[in-house]
Amino acid sequence: MKKFLSFSILAAAALTMTPAVNAQEADYNYTNIPPAKDIYTHSWRDNWYIQLGAGAQMPIFEKNGDASNFQMKKTTALYEAGVGHWFSPYFGFRFRGQGGAMHWENSNQWHKGKYANLNLEITWDMFNSLCGVNDHRVFSIIPYLGVGGSYAWDYSVAGNILDNDGKVMEHQGVVNTNLGLQFRFRCSKRVDLYVDARLTGTADNINNIAWKTGLDPIFSMTGGLQINLGKEGRHVTKYTPFDCMGAINDLNGRINKLRGELADTEAQLRAAQAQLPCPEVTESAAPAKTTNSVNPAVRFKFNSAKVSANDQVTLYDVAQVLKQDENAKVVLKGYADKRTGTADYNKKLSERRANAVKEALVAYGIDADRIEVEAIGVEEQPYTDNNNWNRVVIVTTK
The missing domain is CATH 3.30.1330.60 (OmpA-like domain)
Structure with a gap:
């Protein structure tokens, strides 16, 4: 009878513990994982490049009567060199200098002069921004916007701008802005080819003639070679961080919840054991203290x-x-x-x-x-x- 009573009490305690264990097993499917997000990085020493190129330019100012500003005979050679850096896969900057001769027509007379500029330009890799980062993309379009200064000299015909002494000036230095599109073709990790279409806006007096128009634009088209410096050439490093603290805290919370439920179950088990008949204790078999x-x-x-x-x-x-x-x-x-x-x-x-x-x-x-x-x-x-x-x-x- 005592054995049957003991077995019945322990069985009741086991049935009491079962729902808590099964409920926890149903909660073990952990899905609260934050989504991964790619991050791109590189050293400031990487992704520098130099550019060397040449092309043609056409001043779009000073015309005769109803003549068009776009005249092929106004086209002259243009040479350029630049150095730039990509500080992310999306944006960079470039210092670029250009120089060459300028031809334009004014008052039925052809004018010539020499011209150079230096600009700081902000570049944007449109394809990396819109289509995903890819170091090995064969073709890219890079819009840019810049500001700088232009200098002109050696005019063939005297202009209409006088200095403080009333003499016709022989050179001009002005501020200019520019915008354009660069089309880049990847040859290898260290060498790219590029074609550049650019519009430069200079002050009205760049050609030593001013008619208060405010702005004299110059259109240019160049092409050349881009050399990507460093052992790796143009590249970025991608890694995908995972913030696991949220998962750790969640799992710790589950563990502590299980500990609490285990403590409650142990208390129920001790209460059940307390209802069992006490064993007879003899003097020779004193219970050991634990x-x-x-x-x-x-x-x-x-x-x-x-x-x-x-x-x-x-x-x-x-x-x-x-x-x-x-x-x-x-x-x-x-x-x-x-x-x-x-x-x-x-x-x-x-x-x-x-x-x-x-x-x-x-x-x-x-x-x-x-x-x-x-x-x-x-x-x-x-x-x-x-x-x-x-x-x-x-x-x-x-």
Whole structure:
């Protein structure tokens, strides 16, 4: 009869625990993972290049009567050189200088002069921005916008601009802006070919003749060679970071929830065991005194000594075990990870962490005299495989 009663009580306790375990098994499918996002980076020493090219330009100003500004006989040779840098796969900058002769017609007379400019231009890789980053793309379109200065001299015919002494000026320096499209063709990681269409707007006096039109435009078309500097040429490095702290915190929360439910189940089991008939004890077989073993770990965030809400469940379990054996004492050993902070600072941080755990146990009804605090700091590292796990307080029985 006693055996049958004992079996019935334990079976009832097992049935009570089953729903909690099954409910947790249904929650193990973790899907709260943040989406990956590619990040591109490179050293500031990479992705520099130089350009050498030549082409033609046509001033679109000063015409006779109803004549068109677009006249092939106004076309002259243009030479250019530049140096640039891509500070991301999408944007860069370039210093570029151009020079050559200019021809234009005014008052039924042909004029000539020499001309040069230097500009700072912001470049945009349109295909990388709109179609995804690709270091090996064969063809790219690169719009740009710039500002700089132009200088003209050696005019063949005197103009109508006088200096302060009333003499006709022999040279002009003006501010200019420019915009254009560069068409780039990849030959190898270090060599590209390019074709460039550009419109430059200069002040009205660039040709030493001013009719108060405000702006004298110059259209140019050039082509040339681009040499990408460095061993890797034009390139970027892609990596996909994954912030796993959210997953870790979520899993820690699940673990602590399971600990809480396990503590409730253990309490139900002890209550069931208390209803069992007490075994007969003889003098020769006195029951051995046992002490519950407590060895949990309370983890902390970086540079923090605050016990998280999830770890409060762990400390509640520790307090319940200590209440069962009034002679038991615990030692709280505080640690810190050695890769950050100085040894002195980490020593104090580990002490604050251990004291925070002590205060939590006292709040759960444990006498402070039964709790001993040791600040280990970084003198020992209980977890050698994962440095971050050493931000911890380990509870051991004494």
